Amino acid sequence: MSKLQTPPRRGGERYVFLLVLAVVSVAARPAQQLTVWDGVYNAEQAKRGGEVYLAECSNCHGRDLEGADMTPALTGGAFLANWDGLSVGDLFERIRVSMPANSPGTLSRQRNVDVLAYMLAFNQFPAGKEELPREIQVLKQILFKASR
Incomplete structure (x- = not known):
């Protein structure tokens, strides 16, 4: 029998089919969403944010983010529950457009994202290696999740 008359091999077709099936199934899985538990900011950025917070926010929200009479706390159960399930971008936008209260x-x-x-x-979410970006499109993709 010459090469032209050799019947085609079925193993190669099966291999290609399985490879395509594997690629499609991996591509079809939703990407793991980033959360506040994934170290989305770094310690240096939080330090800068603490300085901005003390200068710009602590008069109303308190030195320990505890809030006051008409000013909400930025820590604790109520704060975490209010933002649970929303995005970090939602919180960033709230800060950006409404704070500080006397001159929103x-x-x-950069100062807002540092705060x-x-x-x-x-609130004891872990720090990572990279800074939290200031681009709203990226922040909107980070889930604020009150607990792991």
């Missing part, structure tokens, strides 16, 4: 929107995006990093650190 006056802090730079947010400080709030995450204060």
Whole structure:
């Protein structure tokens, strides 16, 4: 029998089919969503945020983020429950457009995101290696999850 008359091998087709099936099943899985438990800010950023917080936020929200009469706490059960299931971007936008209360929107995006990093650190979410970015599209993809 010559090469032209050799029947095709079925093993190669089966291999290609299984390979395509594996690639499709991996691609079809949703990507693991990043959460506040994944170290989305770093310690240096939280430190800078703490300095901004003390200068710009502590008069109303307290030195320990405990809140006051008409000012909500930025730590503790009620705070965590209010933001649970929303995105870090949602919290960032709230801060960006409404704080500080006496002159909303006056802090730079960097200062706002640094304060947010400080709030995450204060609430004992773990730090990572990279800074929390100030781009809203990226922040919207990070889930604020009150517990693991």
